[in-house]
Amino acid sequence: MTNPETIRLQKIIAESGLASRREAEEWIKEGYVTVNGHTATLGQKADPLHDSIKVHGKLLPKKNFKKIALIMNKPRGVLCSHSDPYHDKTIFNYLPKNYQKLKLSYAGRLDKNSEGMLILTNDGQLAQNITHPKNKITKRYQVTLSKPFELKLIPKLLKGINLEGEHLYFTKIIPATIGDKKEYNVEVHLEQGRKREIRRLFEAFGYFVDRLKRFQIGNLTMKGLRVGETKELSPQELDLIFKK
Missing domain, CATH: 3.10.290.10 (RNA-binding S4 domain)
Incomplete structure (x- = not known):
């Protein structure tokens, strides 16, 4: 029993x-x-x-942990790691002092040259819920490409490709309609989190990603959060991640 x-x-x-x-x-x-x-x-x-x-x-301590979640506007050029032997700072150096001793992990990594929205938490189950593909949490990115984006590629990028044993695809693509060099800019949506997925997918079609910024997870945005800033999320804000 x-x-x-x-x-x-x-x-x-x-x-x-x-x-x-x-x-x-x-x-x-x-x-x-x-x-x-x-x-x-x-x-x-x-x-x-x-x-x-x-x-x-x-x-493993038997005490109850205070579960917290933070949102960070990750700067470009900073590594998602607890240590970087080649540089002085990682994302954890940007945390306010009262959070630096917590055992935090990130829910959905951003590579070094990417920027934008990052969720940090000491709640392993929360991180799992955000990143697991079965939960279909949409992550939205602004992408600047090395050359003008061709609209005819949209169906191919939505269908995706098999690369190194993984199926890579976007769930939605929105070409920019305003701004300087708008033809170079596109918004893409993902529900999974393969390593360097956006860069690899565009490279397979002859594009290089010059800039990549995550700006939304679920219905949660970074509104008002400056580059390098962090704030603790309220339960109501966390709910926005999972709200359909």
């Missing part, structure tokens, strides 16, 4: 804020998680209040 108080390990780790559920699963598979001194296996359950759970040799 299953103990009703036991929970899958990856969920316990995710809810502690230490990692996303997917990251926790990888740690379990790689042998970095123990329960009461024994190496854990994927799918194993544990009692978070009474079992001794260690991750990378460190005991």
Whole structure:
């Protein structure tokens, strides 16, 4: 008979804020998680209040975590990482001091040369909910291309291509209608988060991305947030991410 108080390990780790559920699963598979001194296996359950759970040799605290989520307007040229051996600053250096000691992870990475909206949280389950393709959370991006965009490519980009074992595609494409060099600018929407997906997809059709900015996740925007600034999200603002 299953103990009703036991929970899958990856969920316990995710809810502690230490990692996303997917990251926790990888740690379990790689042998970095123990329960009461024994190496854990994927799918194993544990009692978070009474079992001794260690991750990378460190005991998982049994206290309740205050779950928070931040929104950052990420500057261009800054790495999404806790450390960068080649540069002085990462996104975590831009956090206000009262957040810098928290174990935060990002829900949807932006590469170094991309900018804009980034969600940081110590709630692994929230990060999973935002990034998992099954939840179909739309992420919107402003893209500046190396040459004028050809409208005839829209059906091909919506259909997508198979590249390196992954199916890459946009769910929506909106060419710019105003502004300088409007023919170089396009808005694209994604519901999944493959590595460098936007850049790889455009490159497959002969375009290079000169500038890439994420400006909306779900119905949440960065309105009023300056480059490099961070603010804590309210429950109502978080709800906007998932509101259809």
